[in-house]
Amino acid sequence: MEDMKQALKVALEKAVAKLGAEGVDIPVQDVPDNKSGDYGSPAAFALAKKLKKNPVEIANDIIANLELPKGIASVEAVGPYINFNVDIGSFVQQVIASDLKAKPRGQKMIVEHTSVNPNKEAHVGHLRNIVLGDSTARILRADGYEVEVQNYIDDTGRQAAESLYAVEYFSAEYDGSKKYDHWLGELYVALGKAKAIGSEEEQEKIEAGVVEIMHRLERGELRNEVIEILNSNLETYWSLGAEYDLLVWESNVVDSGFMDAGLSILKNSEYVSTATEGKFKDALIMDVSEFIPGLEEPNVVLVRSNGNAMYVCKDIGYHLWKVGALKGLKSEVFATQPSGKVLYTSSVTGEVDPDGQSFGGGVKVVNVIDIRQRHPQEIVKTALKLSDDARGADVHHHLAYEVVKLEGQDMSGRKGITVAIDTALEEIIKRTKETIHEKNPDLANSDEVARQVGLGALRFGMIKSEATRIIDFRWEQALNLQGDSAPYIQYAHARACSILRAATDVDISKADWSKIGELELALAKTIVKVPDVIALAAKEFAPHTVAQYALDLATSWNGYFNHKDDEGKPDTKVLDSEEGLKEARVALVMKVRDTLAYTLDVLGIAAPQEM
Numbered sequence: 001m002e003d004m005k006q007a008l009k010v011a012l013e014k015a016v017a018k019l020g021a022e023g024v025d026i027p028v029q030d031v032p033d034n035k036s037g038d039y040g041s042p043a044a045f046a047l048a049k050k051l052k053k054n055p056v057e058i059a060n061d062i063i064a065n066l067e068l069p070k071g072i073a074s075v076e077a078v079g080p081y082i083n084f085n086v087d088i089g090s091f092v093q094q095v096i097a098s099d100l101k102a103k104p105r106g107q108k109m110i111v112e113h114t115s116v117n118p119n120k121e122a123h124v125g126h127l128r129n130i131v132l133g134d135s136t137a138r139i140l141r142a143d144g145y146e147v148e149v150q151n152y153i154d155d156t157g158r159q160a161a162e163s164l165y166a167v168e169y170f171s172a173e174y175d176g177s178k179k180y181d182h183w184l185g186e187l188y189v190a191l192g193k194a195k196a197i198g199s200e201e202e203q204e205k206i207e208a209g210v211v212e213i214m215h216r217l218e219r220g221e222l223r224n225e226v227i228e229i230l231n232s233n234l235e236t237y238w239s240l241g242a243e244y245d246l247l248v249w250e251s252n253v254v255d256s257g258f259m260d261a262g263l264s265i266l267k268n269s270e271y272v273s274t275a276t277e278g279k280f281k282d283a284l285i286m287d288v289s290e291f292i293p294g295l296e297e298p299n300v301v302l303v304r305s306n307g308n309a310m311y312v313c314k315d316i317g318y319h320l321w322k323v324g325a326l327k328g329l330k331s332e333v334f335a336t337q338p339s340g341k342v343l344y345t346s347s348v349t350g351e352v353d354p355d356g357q358s359f360g361g362g363v364k365v366v367n368v369i370d371i372r373q374r375h376p377q378e379i380v381k382t383a384l385k386l387s388d389d390a391r392g393a394d395v396h397h398h399l400a401y402e403v404v405k406l407e408g409q410d411m412s413g414r415k416g417i418t419v420a421i422d423t424a425l426e427e428i429i430k431r432t433k434e435t436i437h438e439k440n441p442d443l444a445n446s447d448e449v450a451r452q453v454g455l456g457a458l459r460f461g462m463i464k465s466e467a468t469r470i471i472d473f474r475w476e477q478a479l480n481l482q483g484d485s486a487p488y489i490q491y492a493h494a495r496a497c498s499i500l501r502a503a504t505d506v507d508i509s510k511a512d513w514s515k516i517g518e519l520e521l522a523l524a525k526t527i528v529k530v531p532d533v534i535a536l537a538a539k540e541f542a543p544h545t546v547a548q549y550a551l552d553l554a555t556s557w558n559g560y561f562n563h564k565d566d567e568g569k570p571d572t573k574v575l576d577s578e579e580g581l582k583e584a585r586v587a588l589v590m591k592v593r594d595t596l597a598y599t600l601d602v603l604g605i606a607a608p609q610e611m
Contacts, residue, residue, distance in 0.1 A: 011066060015067075024050065036078065039083070040078075040083040056080050086521070088520070105146075111365075112150045135463050169209060245343070263309070281305060316383040322365045377400070432457070
C-alpha cells in the first residue's frame with residue numbers, strides 16, 4: 001500500500017537521522033513471497049559506507065531507533081535487511097478503504113495510434129496497433145495524465161488513390177450489401193491483380209489513373225470520398241471500444257505550414273547545415289551521428305539541392321506542433337462517438353481552438369507504429385532533441401510493436417492475405433455465444449455478454465505479450481476462451497458478483513477484522529499492487545504488465561475461493577463464515593470485484609456481472 005510504504009519510509013528516515021545519517025534515500029519494497037515479512041528495506045546497504053559499519057549491525061541499530069507506524073505489528077532484521085510484518089486486520093481494512101487510483105498530474109500526454117490508410121477494411125494486423133494504443137491511453141489516464149488521442153489520416157497517399165480509382169476503373173457501384181470499406185477493399189485487391197496481369201498499355205492506363213486521383217486528393221477535391229471510407233473504418237474502431245479526440249489529416253498538416261516552420265527551427269541547430277561539397281552539396285542536412293550511432297550514413301537530407309523538402313520534414317513539423325512548439329492547426333467537430341464523446345477533426349475552415357478545445361502541446365508524444373518504422377521515428381525523435389522548443393530529449397516515445405502474422409504467413413492487404421477485424425470479431429462473438437448458451441442457457445442479456453466476452457478475448461490476445469514479440473494470429477488460439485485470457489478474468493469478476501448478489505442483507509459495518517487471517521492478507525496484498533502496476537505500465541508504455549497483473553489477481557481470487565483446509569474441506573465460504581468474519585470477507589470480496597472491474601476497464605475490457 002502506497003500510504004503504508006510512505007509511512008515506513010518516513011519512520012526509517014527518522015531512525016536513520018538518529019544515527020547521524022540524514023539525506024539518504026530509503027527504499028521500501030514488497031518482500032518476495034518466499035521470504036518472511038510483508039515489506040522490507042535494504043537501507044543498511046546504502047548506509048554502510050557513510051557510517052563505516054557492517055550492514056547487519058546497521059540494520060539492528062535502525063530497528064533500535066525505530067517507531068513503528070500504525071498498521072505494522074512487528075519488525076525484524078534478516079541479516080542486513082529490515083523486514084516488517086503488518087497487522088493483518090488493520091492492513092486488510094486499510095486496503096479495502098483505500099482509493100487505489102492515481103491523483104491528476106496536470107500534464108498532457110499525446111498518443112497517436114490506429115492511423116490506418118483509408119482505402120479498405122482494417123485487418124487483424126491493424127488490431128494490434130489499435131488495442132495497444134487504446135490500452136496505453138487508458139493506462140496513462142489511470143496514472144493521472146490528461147491524454148489526447150490522435151488518429152492520423154493519410155488522405156493524400158497512393159493507397160487511398162488506388163482504391164478510389166478502382167471504383168472508376170471497374171465502373172463499380174456500391175449497393176450496400178456489405179460494409180463499404182470491405183467492398184472497396186475487394187476493388188483495391190482486384191485493381192492490383194489487374195495491373196499485375198495486364199498488358200503494358202493497361203498498366204500505363206492504371207498508373208495514369210492513380211496518379212490523377214493522387215493529384216485530386218492533394219488538391220482536396222476528394223475529401224468527402226475519403227470521409228466515406230473513414231466513417232466505415234470508424235465503425236470498426238468504435239466496435240473495439242477505441243475512441244479518439246482528434247483526426248489529423250495529412251493534407252491539413254501540409255497546408256498548415258508546419259514543415260517550413262519546423263525547418264526554420266531546425267536551421268538554428270548546430271547539427272543542421274547546408275552541405276558545401278560531396279554527394280549532398282547544396283542540400284540541407286542533419287547530422288544524427290551523435291544521437292543514432294552506428295549508421296553507415298549519419299547525414300539525413302531534409303531539403304534536396306533542388307529545394308524539394310523530404311517527407312520527414314512534414315513529420316518533424318507535425319511533431320513540433322504536438323509538443324507545443326508550433327501553433328495553428330485548425331479543427332472542428334467531426335462526429336459524436338458511441339460513448340457520447342465528441343470527435344474533432346483537423347480542417348481548413350475550422351477554428352484553431354473550437355469550443356475552447358485545445359489540441360497539441362503535450363509533455364510527451366507516444367506514437368504506436370510497427371517496429372519496421374523504427375528508423376524514421378528515430379529521425380523525428382532526434383529532430384525534436386535538436387529543437388530548444390521541444391523541451392528536451394524525452395518528449396517522444398516510439399511504442400514499437402512487432403508484426404502480426406496470419407497462420408504463419410506475412411499479411412498483405414494488397415494481395416488479400418488478411419483477416420478483417422470485423423470478420424474476426426463477428427466469428428469470436430458467435431463462438432462465445434454458442435459456449436454461453438451451452439453452459440448457461442438461462443443467462444439474461446446473453447447476446448451482450450457474448451459480445452463483451454468475445455471482444456475481451458480478442459483485445460487481450462493482442463496485449464498479453466510484450467509488444468516486441470511477434471503474434472501469429474491463428475483462429476484456434478484467437479477463439480480459445482480458456483487459460484491466460486480475458487474470459488478467465490471476467491469469470492473471476494462474475495464469481496465475485498454472484499457472491500455479493502447473495503449478500504445483500506450483510507452489514508459490513510459489523511465486520512470483525514481481528515478474525516481474518518493469512519488467506520485474506522494474501523489476497524489484499526495482491527489487490528494493493530494496482531497503483532504500482534499502473535505506474536510501471538505508464539512509465540514503460542507496457543500494457544502487458546497490466547494484463548499480467550489482471551491474470552494474477554484473478555488467480556489469487558480463484559485460489560482463495562477454492563481454498564481447502566488440511567482436511568480437504570472448503571474454508572473460505574464467505575457467506576457460511578461466522579459472524580464478524582462473514583462481514584469482513586464480504587467487504588473484501590467487494591474490493592476484489594471493484595479491483596478486477598477497474599483493471600479490466602484500464603485494458604478496455606468489459607466486466608460482466610454474470611457469465
